[in-house]
Structure formats: structure tokens, C-alpha cells
Amino acid sequence: MRLLIVESPGKIKKLQNILGAEWRVAASCGHVRDLPNQGYGLEPPNFELRYTPTKPDVLKKLAGLIQDADEVFLASDPDREGEAISWHLKDALGIKSYKRVTYTAITPQDVQAGLSSPREIDMNLVHAQEARRALDRLCGYKVSGPLCMAVAEEKMSAGRVQSPAVRLVVERERSIRSFVSTTHYGVELVFEAVANISDGWKASWLPKEGWLEDGQEYFLDKNTAEKIAALRTLEILACDENERRTAPPAPFTTSSLQQAASNALKFKPKKTMDLAQKLYEAGQITYMRTDSPNLSDSAIAEIRAYCDAQGWPLPEKPRTWKSKAGAQEAHEAIRPTHIEVEDAGETPDEKALYRLIRIRALASQLADAVFDVRVARLAGSVEGKTAIFEAKGRTLKEQGWKMVMAQDASLSDAEEAEPDNAVPSLKPGCQATAVRGDVKTKKTKPASRFSEASLIREMEKRGIGRPATYAAIMETIVARSYVREEKSFLVPTPRGEKLVDALVGAFGFLDLDFTKHMEERLDDVASGKLTYVDCVRDFHTQLMKELDKFVCDHTIPCPECGDREHFRHIRSKEKGWNFWGCKACGTTFADEHGRPGAKQEKEKTRSEETDFKCPKCGKPLVVRPTKSGGVWFGCSGFPKCKVRFWAKDDGTPDVENPPKN
Template identity: 75%
Template structure:
């Protein structure tokens, strides 16, 4: 038996069908080890990551299968994360012999090709993934605590990539708020209206040609615009015809797929990636995490052959695209594995999920087909006209185009992902005019315009902005969108992202102090991670640079924002300790041990040594505040943790249940009596499963009796005091 270990259980059935009975396919269910929840999990100078097992049951099962297998193949996903998962599996399972295999599509051909080309684990890719994990851990764990204390909000978190994303949204919102609109004017003339046949053709005035000063952007004189609109007879200066070509968009990368699905199908990035994952696991599309817009040579050949069979126009040479700077081109763009399949259906899932997966597949397929077709060709006609206004020439332009050869538009008339990035040409039936002649306008309009601020970001446009700035990578975009929304740094209003006061507070606290909020710095760190993956920079060098800078910045941040301990002046170890669940609200210094009452979010009077902080919980018996008492019993028998009334005369006590006081239940009295005072005895369990008896007259009577096997008190033994 040969064992193939993949990441997702969703791939098992498809792969098992491909490989046959001599193979066993099992899944790691993602990462089997991770950094500990408590502590950083790494320390200088070597920053070695300390891992804990997150799926011991999975590892146990895989270890048993590995012992039975003749060969073990590690087939986690073909990216840095997948490489790290394979390394963790090798290390945790103690594999001395293994084969690392990758494929970008779950088809018989691709999987077999991957199995025929095994290799060792690429430790540079593993170190790059570890470096990203280390940077994110350091940023989140080191900065979040001081950040929360500085802005006086609980559970405030900083993120190496998520915080810059919030900054982009905040800065756009503030630009919108501060924007001052300018009212300006334009003129449009309408020519040759033929009733019930033609709406005529239009010409637009060009104020930049002689009517605006060099430093002037808009025409602000409404009266002058009215005079220009009064023109009726205009001289034809020129009329030119030319050809315009529009190339098809590139095949989908992870980012452009998320944008197109958002615009065309109204899917959130997280949903798009979930659907794409299922399509990939079912063998319908290639690997969905990529920033390469290019297809493999074999795929291009198949696509061109299919298009040719349909009679669709093809360019002379296959199309390729220039990747953005820093793109990781380990695998091709997202495409169907079988281009001839026009509709797909997932075998499992809810009806709406299956329907949405089919819609996403259709989007991917049409984009893939269009990418290899010929340009769309337009006939464009541009006419220039002019008229005299008080001795000054007003120049107009009439521009229109007609589709001559549809090219790629035979399969995709409009690509939703380009909806706000491609300027549409006017639909304007400009006639063949002759220079030197005149044209008569039949109508005119002064167009009052107002400048508008840049629009808010949608999730799709924010992803595009992050990609343009080099922030994050394909596998992280959906998670970033999810994080900044779930942590209430941004909210969605009518499909657009709006920063919350909490998000603005986050940005204001971090900008100017921490380098990871600088957008250029964030892009630079992505490049450094790429250098680690390429073996140009070591893991220690990459993480060490970031750590040194972060610690310097953190020190300045703490000095600027943290309150000093009134007793010793320490800022770093002086904390505001609060918990709604446990009723804590005071200031404490680990450096000198002093504690202080809280005074509206700032340290108040010093608490006397031994004094216990009053909680917000009130005594059910007398209504006074309760104290939370914890510590070690004097006899060393264990820890105590309970609530007690601050009024000693009241003396009420409460059990601590999940950080809240709960009244003691009345003890069950037995039928047995105390030999000393005659009061009923109370049975108590012992640690070894037995029983002992205490007097209900405690603390006045402190007699105790051991329990006998029949459950009765042993009166013959001396009482225990």
C-alpha cells in the first residue's frame, strides 16, 4: 500500500478514484502543529519556533498508516503554507523516507505527472512560511497589549498586514470627509435629430482649449458657459477615422477572481475562496491561490484548439501577460481543467452553494476562453468643430465608435472585474463630416457638474488596492477582509467599507510609531519574505531585522502612551488589570508590587498592603460589595478561590463559578449526631473516594470523624480537630 497525505479531506474521494486500490489517501486537515496559544513561541537570538500539536488524533492515525505503507507521499498544496505542512508532517511523524509531490489540478494527468516527479521538501519555502508566521506573531503579541492599554480598550489587536488594510480604509474615509466639492460647467450640443429615427449626435465643449488658465482645472463661469451653449452654426475643423483595438483581460489570479466575483456575483472574498476550494478539490479548476496571470503551454494549446473548433477568432500568437512585481509564479493562472466542460455540479453541498459554485466556474471558464481570443476591433470617428463667442473660439469634439470585429467579446461581452477600471466609449453616431463645412446644432445644454471625492472601498477594490501596493499575498486577502470586519475595525454599509471609531483609534495610535503601518514598509517586508523563499535571505536575518525595529518602536510607544507606576516609575510592567467577568478593576506593578485603585481609567490612590480589591458584585445578604479572595491554604492542602462579603459582620461567602459569585448550597445534614455538641454531622468526600464527617456547629465545634465502609461515622476513632 502507498500512502498519499493531502491537506483537505475534500480531496480524498477524487484522488482515491484516480489512484486506485493500491493507494490509500489520507488528510492532515490543514496544519497539525502551530505556535502555542500562550507566550510568543519564539525568542531571540535564533527565533526558533516552538510548536505544539494541534491535531494529535490526526497524527496518531497518519502514523499508523505510515507504518503500514511501502512509500509515503506528502502532497499538501503547492505553496509556502503547503510546503510547511509537509515539513511538519515529516517531522511529527518521524519520516526518514518520504516523497514530496505537487500538482496544480486534481486530474489523472496532473496527479500522475506530480507522482512521477517527486522531490525533497524545499526548506527555503518552509522558512519563508515560518518567517511570515513569526512576524505576524511578534507584531500581534508584542504590540496588542500596549496598544489596548494606550487607547483604553480591551482586546485591541495589531496586525502586520491587517492594520495597514484598516489604515487604507481610514485614510480614504477621512479624505471623503475633508473633500470640498467644486461646481463647474460644461456645454453639450446636439445635432441632426431625426424624430422617431435618430436621437442625433453630440459634441462636447473642450474648455481646456483656450478657456482655462494653466493652473485652472475646472471652468467656473456659468454665464460664459451659457454664451457658448447659444452657438448654433459651427465650423467643421476636422473629421478623422481610426481603428481602436481592445485586448481581452488576463486569466484570473486569486485577487482578480475575488474582485470579479464580488462585482459580477456579489460574493464576498471568503465565499469566493470557499467555492474555488471545492471546485479545485472536485477536479474542475486548477489551484486557486496564485498571482500569475499566465497559463501553461499545454493549456493554451487545448484552449486555442477548442476556440478554433467553435469558429471563434484567434490571434496569430498565444497570449501571455506581464506579472506584477513580486509575483510568485510557481503555478499558472486559475482555469478549468477541461475547457470543453461548460457546466459543472458539485456532488455534495447545499443547493445554493452548488448553484453558486457553478456560477463561479462559468465566470472562470469565460475569462479563460476570452483570454486567448483576438482583439475586439472598433471603428472610431472623431470630429472637431468650433464657433465664435465674443471673438474667442470654442472648440467641440464629437466622438463615437462602432464595433467592427467582436473578437473576444463573442464569449464575454463585459468583464465585471473591469467595470470600474475601463473607460467606456460613448455610443455616438457621428456622421462622416467634411472639414471646411458647417454643422448646425438643434439643441444645447449647459451641464452643471460637481466634483466628487474618491468612492469608499468595497472589499473587492480594497483587495485591488492592497495588491497594487504590494500588501499581503493571494492566500491572505480573504482572511484580512474577515479579520478587520470581525474585530470591528470596519463595517459594511451598502456594499462599501466604513471605518468604525475603534478602527480610527487603532490607526491613530499606531501611525507614526510603528513601521509596519507604513505601506511601503509592508510591501518591503513581503519582498523580504520572497527573498527568504528564494534562498537570498536567511530566516534569522529576516525575522531579526523586524524584531529589532519592532522592539525600538515598542519602547518609544510605551514611553509615550503608558502610565508610569506612581511608586517606582516603571511603565512597561505597570498595568491596568480589569475583567468584567471576575470583577477586577485596579492598577498593578509587577516591578515593585504596588497596586492602585482605578480612577476613571487612570491610577488612583494606592491600596494598602494586604487590602483586597472590592468587586462590582454585591452581597445578596446585605448588599455590600464582595471581595474576591484567592491564595494558598495555610495548611498547604491546596488553593482557595471564593467571594466574601466586605462586611466582616455579615460574613457571607460565595463559590466562584466561572468568575462570578454563586451562593453556597445548604450542606446536606446526615442523621448522625456529633458526640461533643449533639448537632447533625455533615458528610464530606475524601480525595480517595471515601467520606468523612464534620460538625454542622463549625466553627464553634470543630470535631471531625472518619467514615466507615458502611457510610457511618467512626465514633471509636479519636475526633480530628
């Protein structure tokens, strides 16, 4: 029996049908080991990671299957995370003989191609995944505690990638708040239709040509604008006619799919990735985590043959695209596994996403859309000064790729629409007579708030995060209440602004260029140019320097022993606590307007017994004071009996509602 181990149980049925009875397909259900929840899980100088099993039952089941297998194939996903999962399986299960196989589509052809090209686990990819995990753990665990002290707020967490994402949202919101709108004026002249053109045409005044003072960006004089709008006779200076070709958009990468699905289908990034995962597991699309916009040669040949059979226009040569800086390009762009299949997916949402992917893949290999473009320049005189106008118009001459993507909502953020303007052929030196002139009152507007789609695009542009992390980042910053959604836009919360204010300038990982640099270093680990230890050690060295200064600048030393790291403000609205305490020396202080006040006396270790009996062991309950001035009851049989109760308003123990912890 041959054993194929994959990540997701959702792939088992499809793969079992492809491979047949001689194979057994099993799933690891994701990662089987992780860093411990308590502690860092790594220590300098070598930062060796200490893992603990997270799915012992899965490991036990796989161990039994491995014993009965003649060959073991590790087929986790074809990315860094998948490579690490294969290594964890090999290491945790003690697999001595294995074959690492990958494929980017679950089809008979792709799976057989992967099985025929086995290899060893790529430890450079594993180390890159481990380095990312180590950096995230160091940043989150070491910074979050001091951050909570600095902002006097519980459960505030820092993140190496999530915090820069919050920063982008906060800075955009603050630029909107501080924006001062400027009212300015433009002029539009309307001319009569010519010949068989049914609509009139328009020309817009260009105030930058001779009407703005030095340093002036907008025209502010409404009276003058009204005089310019009164022009009726203008001289035609030039009329240029050209052909403009517009290439189709590239096939989808992970980020562009998330953006397009957000624009066209109103899907959140996580929903898009969940649906894409289902389509991939069903063998309908290729692997959905990729930053390459290019298709494989065989896929291009298949798409071109299909388009040719439909009679659709094709360019002479297959299309390729230049990848964005920093792209890993481990896999081809997202496409259907069988381009002739028009409809795929189990649910309406899956079907809608599949159609979006298919149409984009088809359009990517079609011919350019061709427009006839006409641009005319006209001039009129106002009080001895020349006012220049420009009229632009275009008509679609050849549809090309637009025949399959006409009015596609997925391009709404990427393609700027040009209004129809039927400019006729005009002869320079002749005159044109306007029938109407309109003053256009305009106001400058601030940049728009980020949507999830536009934030992903901004993060990708700045090199923050990777395709596999975008959906999780969006989900995390909302779930942790750093950002909230308002009419499909992202708005920072006061909590998010406190986070950014505390961290910006204090830690390098909040610097957007530094974040991009760290992604590049992780890429260097993946390619073998940089070692895991060097990558993590350099980050740790800088982080600890910044952390020491942050603790000194943002914390208060214990008045008793001087310790800063373990001295903090302790509050609990539920239990009425509000005081300062030091774990290093055990001293507590009253809170006086947010600062440590008078030293508090320690609780007496012996307290008077009461007539109330412990409901568990029958011994007398003792009464003890709380730090807020109240009392509570505990069993005199402590520590053998740990029963305790809060006091009710009448001073008796609240036996019916014992504390939960």
C-alpha cells in the first residue's frame, strides 16, 4: 500500500478517486505541532524552536498507517507552510524513508506529474517558515506585555505584520480628519453635435496653462471663471487622432483575486480564500496562494486553443506579465484546471468565484481592445488672456478582451473609466461655436478610507505581508478591535490609535520600509542566501535594544525595589480591583489618579474563623479583606480545600455563586 499524506481532509475523496485502490490518502489536518502557548518556545543564541504536538490523535492515526505502508508520500501544499508541515510530519513520526511531492492542481495529469518527480524536503523553505514564526513570536510575546503597561490597557497585543496594517488605517484616517477642503472652479463648454453624431461634445478649460500663480494648484476666482464660461467662439489649435490599445488585466494572483472578489462580489478576503480552497480541493482551479501573474506554457496553449475555437481574437504571441518586486513566483497564476468548463462549484458563491477566475484567465490571452482616440485643443480670449480648452473623446474600434469582460465590476478599482465624448474631426485654424458654458464648482477631497480590498493592495505595494497572510491580517485587526468596519470601509478604533501611538518611533517593525526589508530577508532564507539563525538573531538584537528603551520610557519603577518589568497597574471592573503591584517584591500600592500611591499593608495570613461552614469539607470559613476594602471568605482547611466565596451585601458568604477562578 502506498500512503499519500495531504494537509486537508477535503482533498481525500478527489485524490483517492484519481489514485485508485492501491493508494491510501490521509490528512494531517494542517499543522501537527506548534510552539507552546506558554513561554517563548525559543531562546538565544541559536533560537532553536521547541515544538509541542497539537494533534496527538492525528499523529497516532498516521503512525499506524505508516507502519502498513510500503511507500510514504508527503504531499502537503506547495508553499513554505506546506513544506514545514511535511518536515513536521517526518520529524514527529520518525519517517526515515519518504518522497516529497507537490502539484498545483488536483487533476489526474497534475497529480501524476507530481508523483513522477519526487524530491526531498527543501529545508531552506522550512527554515524560512520557522524564521517567520520566530519573528512573530518574539514580536508578539516580548512587546505585548510592556505595551499593555504603557497604554494602561489589558489584552493589547503587538504584531510584526498586523501592527503596520493598523498603522496604515490610522494614518489614512488622520489625514482625512486634518484635510481642509478647497473650493475651486473649472469651466466646461458644450458644442453642437456634428453630422451623424447624435450627442453634443464638450471641452474643458485648462487653468494650469497661464492662469495659476506660482505655487497655486487650483483656480479660486469664480468671477473670472464665469467670464471664461461666457466664451462662445474659439479657435481650433489642433486635433490629433490616434489609436490606443489597451491590454487585458493579468490572471489572478492571491491578492488580486481578493481585491476583485471584494469589488465584484462583495466577498471578504477570508471568504474568498475559503471558497477558493473548496474549488482547489475539488480539482476545479489551480493552487490559490500565489504571487505570480503568469500561467504555465501548457495552460496558455489550452486557453489559446479554446479561444481560437470560439472565434475570439488572439494576439500573435502568448501574453506574459512582469511580476511585482519581491514576488516569490513559486506557482503559476490562479486559473481553472479545465478552461472549457463554464460552471463549477457546489454553492452559488463558489460558482460566482469560479466564473470570475475563468473570465479573467480567458481575457488574459485575448487581443488588445482598440480605441480611436481624438484630442482637440481650442483657444479663446478673455480680457486679453488666452484660455486653452481640451476635448477628449474615444470610441471602441475592436473589442478584443472586452468581449468577455465588458462592464466587469472587478476592475472598478483598477481601471479609470473615461466618459463618452463624441468629439468630431476638427480642422486646425477654423472656429468652433459653443452653445453653452458652465462653471464647475469643485471641492478637493481627502483620500478615501481603506476598504479591505484597497488595504490589501496598499500592503502588497509596500511589501507588507505575503499572499497567504492577507486574509488573516484583515480578520485579526478587526477581531482585536483595532479597526472596525463602517459601510465597507475600515476605520481605526481609539484602541487602534493608542496601539499605533505607543509603537511608532519605538519599534522598527512599525516602520513600513523595515517591514518590507524583513520580508526580503525571509525570502533570502528561503533561497539559501541567509541562515535562519542570522535572520532571527539580527531581528532579536534590534528588538531587545528597542524594548529596553521602551520599558524605561513608558513604565514606572516599583517604589519599593525599583523593578520596572514586573511592576504594573492592576484593574478589574468585575472584581473592583484598582491598585499597583510588583511581582518582583510582592509589594502593593494604592492607586492615586493613575499613579502608585501609599504602600498597602499585606493581608494577614491568619484571619478570624466565622460560624459559616465550608460546604465541601465542613470546616469553618475564615473572612479576609480584599484590596478594594471589601471582604471574601475562604476555607480554613486551605490549602487542602480551596473553596472561596465573595461576600454578599449583608456580609454573608455568597455560597450560591462561587468565583469561577
